[in-house]
Amino acid sequence: HYKKTFDLWKENGIGIPPCFIVVCQNTSISKVVYDYISGFIREAEDGSETPHEGRLELFRNFDEHGNPLGKPNTILIDSAQLESGEALDKDFRKDFAPEIERFRRDIQERTGDRRQAEKISDHDLLREVMNTVGKKDQLGEQIRCVVSVSMLTEGWDANNVTHILGIRAFGTQLLCEQVVGRALRRQSYDLNEEERFNVEYADIFGIPFDFTAKPVVSKPQPPRESIHVRAMSPERDALEIVFPRVTGYRTELSEDRLEATFSEDSRLRLDRKMVGPTTTENRGIIGEGVDMNLIHTGDLRQSQLLYNLTQHLIFNQWRDAHEEPKIHLFGQLRGIARKWLDEYLECTDGTFPAQLMFRDLADQACERITQGIVSHQRESKPIQVLLDPFQSEGSTRRVNFQTSRELRYETAEDKSHVNWAILDSRWEGEFCRVAEAHPKVRAYVKNHSLGFEVPYRHKNENRKYRPDFIVLVDDGHGEKDLLHLVVEIKGYRGEDAKDKKLTMENFWVPGVNRRYQPDGTSGFGRWAFAEFTNVETMQSEFEEQIESHFERMIDETLSDGPSETSSE
16 A cells, blocks of 8 residues: 555655654553564674564565665654653654754754754754654654554644554544554645535555444545745845834824825725625515515715715724714815815716715725825825834745646745745736846745735735735835835725725835834835736737836836836
């Protein structure tokens, strides 16, 4: 069973090798099983040694001449050994020196504590071996078989276990299920052509199940290629990008004189998809049917709609919790709401303004109006960003994950701190190519598992927005004062995209730039936002067009200054 799975993995040469687990009752039994599988050396009374090769070729720890392999294929481990740290072979540190050094470097990067990295105990190494079974370039890479005593009822996160053999009795059904659970972690979370997970099976031997149906016989599936996406330290540390971790915004709006500045992104376009069903057909068994619709709401006077919309603004957008509504602002907000209704509300596909009485649509309308007021007062009443109190900044240095996703781009060594860009569309791959070739771009990173999020509101809900790229651009201020350009690649632009862009323009970028100090003593540098759209029109001359669009996008962003935004 295992050999078929192993041969298929070896034939493809990719992915994670399968792991076989043997579960034993106690230490004495496990030692016998371990010697049978991996081989051992018998010492005679006269001091001579006779090698005995393991019965299972794929799991042997000795070659055909009885010499121990540099790195074992099978390990013996139990909970007592794991806690004592006495299970390591004396030559383990020498044979695994490169992997131990990587482990030490990883600890130092995660904790920042060099002393902790230097004082790695045997207990730490043994635990790391178990946690990295089958993972490339790590301590457990060569391990194919684990002979265990009581180990598998504890937390052990290995997703390449394909076979479990139980040589023990289980006192309870729950204990049995805990052991089998070690083989139930998915090896791949990539979706297939039907946008579903592929079915994965594990082969279980010698462990009784009273509740299971007949066993399912499945053919081993070829593994998918897995790559390690990480920050290339220390060789690319000069390309590191640091960004703020913003959790919210604080603004103090003027109550003496309210004005608003609207743009094309302030426009709200109503259609049937946004409004939803508007007609219900009632039909009895006998008698005449009735169609109930919302046509009568079209007769709602605009003055009544304007009153309700302004009331919604005051009670929902301009009042904190446990605070009295600011009724004295009604007149000013009413004038701003009237301007927005007259100039920036579009009703299409049989919709009409009175449908703004629906709560979701009223929330979107009030969000656009509030964004216009904030935009107008951006200079006189600066926005403040609220940073995560536990981790105020993020960095490309912390990118470290495995993926088998096929849509990816290998970054240039002199342009990105991270070795791969995991893409959401082929447009992003072209963007990576153009960014690397652009003379003003110093570094860039794809926002995948980076932790760069922008809080915003849509339909009165708090959401998280993850822009596509961060690009460092030389805009003439010198290499030590580069512009951080947040880039969004957008094919289809819906109402949600408008709220994201308005948040970046009116809250996130101004708030982060307010912390900027030219001498670099504080803040996160200078930031700007650019939205790259209309990519669906680029066909035959796609490469030439995307280069010219990218050039124009950067030029417009640089000309606007650090607190402005642009979109192409």
